[in-house]
Amino acid sequence: MEGFGCEFDDSVFESFRERKAASGIKLGSYTAKLCEPRWFWGEICTADDVEKLTALKFRGDLAFKHQDYQKALCEYSSSLSLVPESNIALRRDLQEAQARCLCLLGRSDDALDIAQKLRSEITNTDHLTTVLNLDILIYRNAGNLFEELSCLQQLISMHTLNPWYWKKLAECYLGHAHALLSATVSVVPVCKDGRCLKMLEKSAMETATSETKGDCAQLQSFSRNPCGQVDCKRQINLIRNASRVENSGLTLKSRVVSSCSAVGDSTEVDLKRGQQLRDLWLFACSSFVRARLLLQMVKAQQASFVLERNLTVQEDIRQKLNNLELREEALNAISKVMAEDLLLDKFKNGAETEKPATFPSSSSLDCVTIESGSEFEQRWFKKLRNESFFCPIWK
Incomplete structure (x- = not known):
């Protein structure tokens, strides 16, 4: 006996019908774009700002990996000039990369200027965590133990389980x-x-x-x-x-x-x-x-x-x-x-090994107490x- 509202529509049991393109046009197969290794390393011959930006950023990342921080800084700066104002996430990412390069080049004051700018624009705890980690790197390389300790204390006051x-x-x-x-x-x-x-x-x-x-x-x-x-x-x-x-x-x-x-x-x-x-x-x-x-x-x-x-x-x-x-x-x-x-109940749903947190990601700064x-x-x-x-x- 079938209950009210539990009947299946007959179309559920119909055999699969092959989709046909509109106006009788046959659909072609999708061909993925293939990129050669280090495709971004040669001369950039494109008018597309997005593709040019991507290539410059990849160049910077590779140079940073090879510890050529001056080259990486130049590539990140060129890439940053192409980022639209609306793309805040990418802009912050490139600015952080610039600061890390400056820090490792011994230009701590310039790196701190960028870090301070990033700090003035934070809107959530993810932003603050990123800035504090950047500050720690800068102060450690500059040998400023007092400020490094303060940043670590602030970081732990947010991420007590890290x-x-x-x-x-x-x-x-x-x-x-x-x-x-x-x-x-x-x-x-x-x-x-x-x-x-x-x-x-x-x-x-x-x-x-x-x-x-x-x-x-x-x-x-x-x-x-x-x-x-x-x-x-x-x-x-x-x-x-x-x-x-x-x-x-x-x-x-x-x-x-x-x-x-x-x-x-x-x-x-x-x-x-x-x-x-x-x-x-x-x-x-x-x-x-x-x-x-x-x-x-x-x-x-x-x-x-x-x-x-x-x-x-x-x-x-x-x-x-x-x-x-x-x-x-x-x-x-x-x-x-x-x-x-x-x-133990804090760990029932799993815990990250690198960045465990005690609150949801990207929470408001008003939700946490920053101590040092x-x-x-x-x-x-x-x-x-x-x-x-x-x-x-x-x-």
Whole structure:
């Protein structure tokens, strides 16, 4: 018995009839356009602006891949001049490419000008994420640890479940700690003259406050090796040695000042510097732990080279935490605190390995809270800093 409204139309069961072209014209087969390898590399002989724009952009991409950044910059600039005003997405993409080329050519100020222009035009969180990643690259290559740290904190305040951002944050904290140590060590040779004490006090006070960009500019040369990359192994060794001295009631600077027969308020400066070193150490460890926890949670959903990379990074983090020599109790407490917001239901629908997010893509900027500096550290590390058994926190 058929229910009302459930009958099938007879046309559903009719045999398939071959489509016929209108007016009796026979339809021809579609022939795809074939492009030779590097078809865009030769002379561009076309009046079509779209095809010319595409070829120039591809040229820039290939030159960038081959690390010919000057050539890439020229091609991107030529391509940008052909982009219509209505194509905002492509225009932003090319401007970002220009900024990356300028950054890698050592023209950080010009790159920052473009980044600032992009920032002034952001309308959603995707735009802001792109600009922050660009800023991080520029500041890292310029050696500006203070601004790099601020951008990473802002980025993580939006993408709290991204393990790669947390790992970068941990390395940035290590860079700050290394700069803090190196700034003091660098003035040791001048301790033989009568102005030694004054110079040391100024260096320590500037390092302890870090309130201006100028402070970080003075430290940047100590936080990079000649190749411009952070030497994490050396950082870990320096910070670990300084932390052991701090645990015994003296800092590295205390010993230097003591050797110069220093008197006065140096003890207060030493305590401030020792506390800052301890905080930087703790923040770095906590960020590494957070990154490892996030990688562990998505591991079951990964395979092939993605899983391989996950395991490789986890092992790298394990080794760095081992080198940092946290006590077992402290490491367990950090893991517990940094995992408080990690609920399994957030990962039921899958998680991206490179860019997981806690909100829908392209959401309004009003939907998120952007934090940096003390607000960020208060949110993520307040409980850890208040734990009584964190003194001492090292083995």
